[in-house]
Amino acid sequence: MIDNAGKPTRKPRADAARNRARLLDAAKAVFAERGGAASLEEVARTAGVGIGTLYRHFPTRDALIEAVYRNESDQLVRAASELAASRPPVEALREWMRLFFNYMSVKHGMMELLDSLADGKSSLYAASGAETKRTIDFLVKNAVSAGEIAVDIEPLDLLRALGGMVQYGGGRDDEEAAAHALIDIMIAGLQAKRPR
Amino acid sequence: MIDNAGKPTRKPRADAARNRARLLDAAKAVFAERGGAASLEEVARTAGVGIGTLYRHFPTRDALIEAVYRNESDQLVRAASELAASRPPVEALREWMRLFFNYMSVKHGMMELLDSLADGKSSLYAASGAETKRTIDFLVKNAVSAGEIAVDIEPLDLLRALGGMVQYGGGRDDEEAAAHALIDIMIAGLQAKRPR
DNA sequence: TGAAATACGGAGGTGCCCTCCGTTTATCAA
């Protein structure tokens, strides 16, 4: 009775919008406190809605996380253009990788984003994942064009390596310094291979 | 009534030894098939013992994984001495990192080993984790002494980066080539910083 | 205003974690 090209869509219900917003707020809080593996029932409780409501709005855990962190990853993508415009290609790349690490380690839930970089099979991150890929590809390509580095690696792998630092670096106090050191080393490695 | 320095310990019961072995076999099989997050109840079922028996032998999931993979990580440690004896320091390091990646990616359950590299709080891996740390430290130090590289990074971080490749590289077909590329880049980066 | 569309929310089935404890079995002393 409803043809999917049809216009006659109702206005979305007020309670639906309200609950969706509540769930996002609650999820942000709970994920921040407990990490991305927190219980979805706790999220629902915190939001003051039933568990059924949570699942209607976000059919999978991934869908929820995706929604919560879409903003953050958008920010990351936007920062890339600014860096590219204002710095030498290699420095833009270096700085962006630092930003990437910070986002991942602070917003710990964003680690799930990395899973989507894998093969896109959990395709709910597909959007952000693809954008992230485009971003790092872009930055790397810039530096290559400028003759500053050579790449014989898929650029995303640089981010995967950083992901390992976040995942397995667990809470030491020099975490950030260590990540910066790794970034410098990887970039030095890429520079070492540039055409002379 | 039993003083803990006392000798009068009984011979361990035959069924206990048998069940322990069965559990290890079952765990190896189940972890290989389902990954390190497999259900412990399934392990017990596969082993043909009760769940209580599993928990008596291995009080935590970590303890079980540790036991299953202790052999493999021993092998890794042993390989390091051979490589160090037969190759130039940098090549020994390169080759060992390749081995490390292979072990991690094939025996997928070994990823849990990496968690122990963090802060030793889940101290059941403490033994293997500490040995792994000693091993990579040793290989790196050799290369530094030979003047082939300079390090301003904790050596373990190199393995963490590789861990990211395993964790987030999920099943692409060029996984191994990609890891080798990353290893080469990191080593080139370390070489770039060596004293001239 | 009231019918139809939409959303709510929690009960309930499933599966896993881990503990506890009554039953069974292997060891060892007599």
Add this chain to the structure above:
DNA sequence: TTGATAAACGGAGGGCACCTCCGTATTTCA
């Protein structure tokens, strides 16, 4: 050999989380 006893077995059960389903409540629109 025998039987007392330490040790091990194994599964029932409480708790928690996942996710589905559907009767009830609310909102929209004609």
